[in-house]
Amino acid sequence: MNDTKPSMLWPVAIRWRAPRTVVAVTIIALLAVLPMIASALESSYYVSFSTRILIYALASIGLNFILGFGGMVSLGHAMYVLLGAYAVAIPSSHGVTSGFIHVALAVGVCVPLAAGLGAVALRTSGIAFIMITLAFAQMLYFGAVSLKDYGGDDGLTIPARSTLGGLDLATNTTLYYVAFVTVLVALYLSWRAVLSPFGLVLRASRSNPRRATALGHPIFRYQLAAYVASAVVCAIAGVLLANLTLFASPAYGAWTLSGELIVIVILGGLGTVFGPVVGAIILLALEETLPTLVEATLPDYKSNWMLLLGLFIFFVALLLKRGVFGSLPASARSERAEP
Amino acid sequence: MTLQLALSQLLNGLQLGVLLFLLAAGLTLVFGIMSFVNLAHGSLYMLGAYFGAAAFAKTDSFLLAIIAAVVGAGLVGLLLDRFALTKLYARDHLDQVLATFGLILFFNELIRIIWGPASVFISAPKLLDGTIDIGGFTYPSYRLAIIAAGLAVALGLYLLIQKTRVGMLIRAGATHANMVAALGVNIKWLNTLVFALGAALAGLAGVMAGPIVSVQPGMGEPVLILTLVVIIIGGLGSIRGAFFAALLVGVVDTLGRAFMPTIMRSLLERSTADAAGPALASMLIYLFMAVVLAVKPQGLFPANVAAAR
Numbered sequence: 001m002n003d004t005k006p007s008m009l010w011p012v013a014i015r016w017r018a019p020r021t022v023v024a025v026t027i028i029a030l031l032a033v034l035p036m037i038a039s040a041l042e043s044s045y046y047v048s049f050s051t052r053i054l055i056y057a058l059a060s061i062g063l064n065f066i067l068g069f070g071g072m073v074s075l076g077h078a079m080y081v082l083l084g085a086y087a088v089a090i091p092s093s094h095g096v097t098s099g100f101i102h103v104a105l106a107v108g109v110c111v112p113l114a115a116g117l118g119a120v121a122l123r124t125s126g127i128a129f130i131m132i133t134l135a136f137a138q139m140l141y142f143g144a145v146s147l148k149d150y151g152g153d154d155g156l157t158i159p160a161r162s163t164l165g166g167l168d169l170a171t172n173t174t175l176y177y178v179a180f181v182t183v184l185v186a187l188y189l190s191w192r193a194v195l196s197p198f199g200l201v202l203r204a205s206r207s208n209p210r211r212a213t214a215l216g217h218p219i220f221r222y223q224l225a226a227y228v229a230s231a232v233v234c235a236i237a238g239v240l241l242a243n244l245t246l247f248a249s250p251a252y253g254a255w256t257l258s259g260e261l262i263v264i265v266i267l268g269g270l271g272t273v274f275g276p277v278v279g280a281i282i283l284l285a286l287e288e289t290l291p292t293l294v295e296a297t298l299p300d301y302k303s304n305w306m307l308l309l310g311l312f313i314f315f316v317a318l319l320l321k322r323g324v325f326g327s328l329p330a331s332a333r334s335e336r337a338e339p
Numbered sequence: 340m341t342l343q344l345a346l347s348q349l350l351n352g353l354q355l356g357v358l359l360f361l362l363a364a365g366l367t368l369v370f371g372i373m374s375f376v377n378l379a380h381g382s383l384y385m386l387g388a389y390f391g392a393a394a395f396a397k398t399d400s401f402l403l404a405i406i407a408a409v410v411g412a413g414l415v416g417l418l419l420d421r422f423a424l425t426k427l428y429a430r431d432h433l434d435q436v437l438a439t440f441g442l443i444l445f446f447n448e449l450i451r452i453i454w455g456p457a458s459v460f461i462s463a464p465k466l467l468d469g470t471i472d473i474g475g476f477t478y479p480s481y482r483l484a485i486i487a488a489g490l491a492v493a494l495g496l497y498l499l500i501q502k503t504r505v506g507m508l509i510r511a512g513a514t515h516a517n518m519v520a521a522l523g524v525n526i527k528w529l530n531t532l533v534f535a536l537g538a539a540l541a542g543l544a545g546v547m548a549g550p551i552v553s554v555q556p557g558m559g560e561p562v563l564i565l566t567l568v569v570i571i572i573g574g575l576g577s578i579r580g581a582f583f584a585a586l587l588v589g590v591v592d593t594l595g596r597a598f599m600p601t602i603m604r605s606l607l608e609r610s611t612a613d614a615a616g617p618a619l620a621s622m623l624i625y626l627f628m629a630v631v632l633a634v635k636p637q638g639l640f641p642a643n644v645a646a647a648r
Contacts, residue, residue, distance in 0.1 A: 073433050120629060124636045127376055127432050131571045132632050135625040138564060142625075146618030255564070259440045266437055304452050310444030317438035318426060 011195050017332035020325065024274040027281070031180055035173045047172045048244065053284045054179040055240045060264040060276035061186045062233025067262065068271035069194055070226050071206030072122075075130045075258050076137030080231045082144060082253030083110055084238020089156045089248035099162030099169065099239075106235040114231035118224050125209075134255055144250040155249025162243055169243060179240050183277065186233055191273045193229075202226050263313055269326025278325040286312065343476040348597040349590065354482045356589025357489025361544035362562065363569040363581040364496055365537020371513040371576025372533050373428045378439035379419070380541055380566065381559025382446035387412040387542025388554045389450060392461040395549075401464035408546035409539045416538020420531045428530070443560070450556045458555035461546070485547050492540070493582055500578060509533060513576055565592070568628045574638030584639060588624050595620035 015021055031050070038046045059081055066072040087106035091097075121132045150156050161169040169175050193199050204212040205219040212219050242248045251257075260283065268279025290309060295302035320327075366380045387408040394400075394407035423442075427435050462468075463481040471480040500506035511519045512529055520526040552558065569588050573580025600616030631639060 067433075073436070075436065120633045124632055127370070127575060128571055128632060128636060128638075130376070130432060130436060131567050132629065134564065135568060135571075135628050139622045139625040139629075142618045142621040145621075146616075152618075255560075259437075262433070262437060263440070266433070270433075301452060304448045306444050307448035307452070310441045310446075310448065313441030314423075314438050314445065315441075317434045317441065 011192065015331055018330055019328040019332075020272070020274070020330050023278075023325065023328060027274075027277060028184070035176055039173075044172060047176050049284075049288065051172065051176045051179050051240075051244050053280050054176070054183050055237050055244060056261075056264060056284060057277045057280035058179070058183050058186055058240065059234045059237035060261050060268070060280055061183070061190055061273075062230040062237065063261045064265045064268075064270075064273075064276045065190050065193070065230040065233070066223075066226050067265050068275070069199060069206065070202045070223055072223065072227065073130045073262070074121075074133040074227075074230075075255065075262065076133035076135075077230070077234050077261055078255065078257035079137035079140040079253045080110055080114065080234035081238035081241060081257065082140060082248075082250065083113070084235035084240075085242035085248035085252050086144065086147075086150070086156075086238075087235070088162060088239050088242035089158050090150055092158045092160070092162075093150065093156060097160060097163050099164035099243075102162050102239055103236065106239050107232055110232050110235040111228055114228045115224065118227035118231075122220060122223055122227065134258070137253060137255060137258055141250050141253040141255075144253060151249065153250065155247055155251065158242060158246045158248065161246065162239075175240075175243060179244075182236065182240065187273060187277070194273060198222065198225070263316070267316055267320070267323055269323030272323070272326045275323055275325040279323065282324060344597075346476060347478055348594055350478055350482065350486065351597075352590030352593035353586060354485050354489075354589070355593055356586035357486055357493070358544045358548055359562075359566055359569050359589055360489060360493060360582050360585035361540045361547075362566040363573065363585050364493075364578055365540045366566055367570040367573065367576055367578060367581045368509070368513075368533050369537050370570065372509065372516070373530050374432075375424070375428050376432050376435045376439070377424075378436060378563065379442040379446065380537070381563030382443055383412045383416060383538045383541035383559075384545040384548075384562055385446065385450060385554075385556070385559040386415055387545025388461070388549045388558065389454060389459065389545075390542065391546030391549055392459045392554050393454075395461045396459075404461065404549075405543065405546050408542040410542075412542020412545065413535045413539035416541075417531060417535040419538070420534040424534075425527075425530075446559075447556045454556075456556060458553040461549040461554060463550040481550060485551075488547065492543070496578065505532070565624070568624055570638075572628055572631050572638055574641040577638070577640045580638055580640030588627070591627055592620070592624050595623040599623070 016025075031054070034050055035047050038044060038050075059077065062080075063074065063077045066074060084106045087109065088102045091101060091105060096102075117136050121129055121136065124132055145153050161175065163169070164178070167174055167178065169178065194203070201212060201217045201219065201222045204215075204217065205223055209219055238252065241252065264279035264283050265276055266279070267282055268275030268277065286309065290305040291302060294305040294308065362380060362384060365383075366377060369375050369377055369380075390411035391404035391408035395404040398404075419442075424438075427438055467481040467484050469480055470477040471483055498506075500509060508519060508524055508529055512524075512526060512533075516526060519529075548562075565588060569584045570581055572588065573582070573584030596617060599620035603616040603619065635641075
């Protein structure tokens with residue numbers, strides 16, 4: 001197949017034979033047919049597990065937008081996942097089950113909140129930015145703990161999944177496809193945004209903020225807009241997560257989850273559009289298989305599999321500079337052979 | 340009565356503050372010199388508490404427990420620096436955060452494998468078991484001893500950094516690492532020394548906190564986050580800033596926890612206030628930090644650190 005020419009939908013030529021494209025297209029195709037395979041194997045568990053992967057991938061796509069392309073290391077993005085989850089749980093407990101209201105509430109609260117917090121956080125940079133985002137996330141975490149009418153520390157069980165017009169989210173397969181389509185939309189939007197003039201300034205603010213400013217770009221506005229956009233993506237991931245688990249608790253905003261999202265982004269490949277999906281698949285598959293693996297080899301230590309996960313994360317940070325997906329060539333071999 | 344309560348809560352705040360300072364001093368020094376963010380610092384605190392508890396269970400001597408904690412945590416710090424972290428010093432903060440996040444999971448599980456998931460016990464020394472009478476109100480003497488010990492360590496650290504040759508090299512390394520290396524000082528050795536010193540202080544904080552908190556896996560994380568707040572408020576790399584910020588955070592957090600529920604109760608229904616009060620009190624220091632950073636992004640006492648620029 002030849003390279004696709006740019007069009008309205010594709011602003012740049014897509015290199016169909018490049019390893020990255022092949023891997024990305026294969027994974028998307030597999031994800032598209034996964035529920036059918038699962039139903040053929042009669043293992044419905046894998047549908048909800050894969051939905052979980054997609055939701056983590058979605059949140060990581062959001063984080064990657066500012067982390068990978070904007071160079072903003074937020075150690076607090078789980079707070080927006082928490083926000084999205086409570087935007088489902090609290091109205092549901094009052095009998096409001098419309099998914100449109102849940103999403104509208106999540107986005108409606110998330111945008112002003114992220115704009116305000118982002119404006120304060122972006123006054124700092126580097127390590128102070130990491131810490132201030134962590135501090136904000138802790139604030140929201142304790143805020144959720146203080147909501148005693150909505151479960152407090154224990155969290156809140158959601159009676160039923162959101163209703164979304166004609167769609168019946170109560171079946172796992174439908175929820176899976178809603179998450180799948182949301183991930184595709186997020187991938188496409190972040191791909192377009194990165195290639196747009198907006199994305200160019202954002203990437204410039206990462207590689208050399210001083211020069212970008214000197215060229216006349218008010219980078220603060222670009223960074224803030226990117227921060228808000230990434231927060232909204234995470235909030236929508238939170239709405240989906242609450243629907244999947246039928247539960248919302250302060251633990252969704254724990255700083256360890258923010259850490260996991262960073263792990264996913266790095267594991268997949270910092271600054272690649274599709275990397276978060278690959279990272280989410282690897283990390284969640286690992287968290288799923290490690291306990292059984294440890295139980296099979298060292299039954300006495302089956303509850304201590306996190307030890308291996310910790311070592312794995314350590315070595316990812318130490319050795320895997322470009323991530324799994326990021327290590328794949330972005331162009332086909334025939335193109336690289338030419339001078 | 341209320342005055343006495345306020346006074347004893349103030350002392351509790353100071354006591355938390357000096358413990359935070361012991362942790363923050365090491366963390367901020369390591370950041371100042373190596374530009375290294377060590378999230379696993381809380382794990383060294385936890386290891387200190389466990390080493391101390393193990394020595395205490397064997398010998399029943401609190402002094403030996405302290406020695407075991409300080410030496411043990413210092414040694415772990417030394418080994419970590421030599422064999423695991425050296426490669427990370429030159430990398431960006433993102434890799435450092437990630438790698439040390441992995442180490443936290445590793446150490447928590449290691450402790451769980453060795454000592455089990457339940458909390459272990461360590462008691463205050465006999466000599467400091469009772470209470471002490473200060474002008475009409477009583478206060479646990481062990482907590483007072485923590486304050487005294489913490490202040491003594493702070494003074495010792497000040498003298499070490501300001502008055503000795505090693506301290507001079509540490510200060511020089513924080514601002515002009517390359518120049519110090521060019522003058523023939525082994526900067527790697529200096530890094531290791533600072534890292535081990537910070538680890539030993541974290542271990543000391545761990546064993547001293549042992550009798551008043553529960554010693555269990557994961558005990559390092561809440562303290563770590565408070566410590567990060569302290570070094571950010573104080574200004575990264577600044578020991579002086581860490582000292583004042585630690586006392587400030589300790590007092591604000593403790594007073595908030597003590598009086599927030601009472602204040603809330605006057606505004607809200609009792610049951611709601613009892614639940615919301617402690618949680619809102621926990622938010623207080625993060626709010627405090629956000630305000631400080633919004634006004635002074637470099638912290639209250641910005642150090643002249645190359646890495647912070």
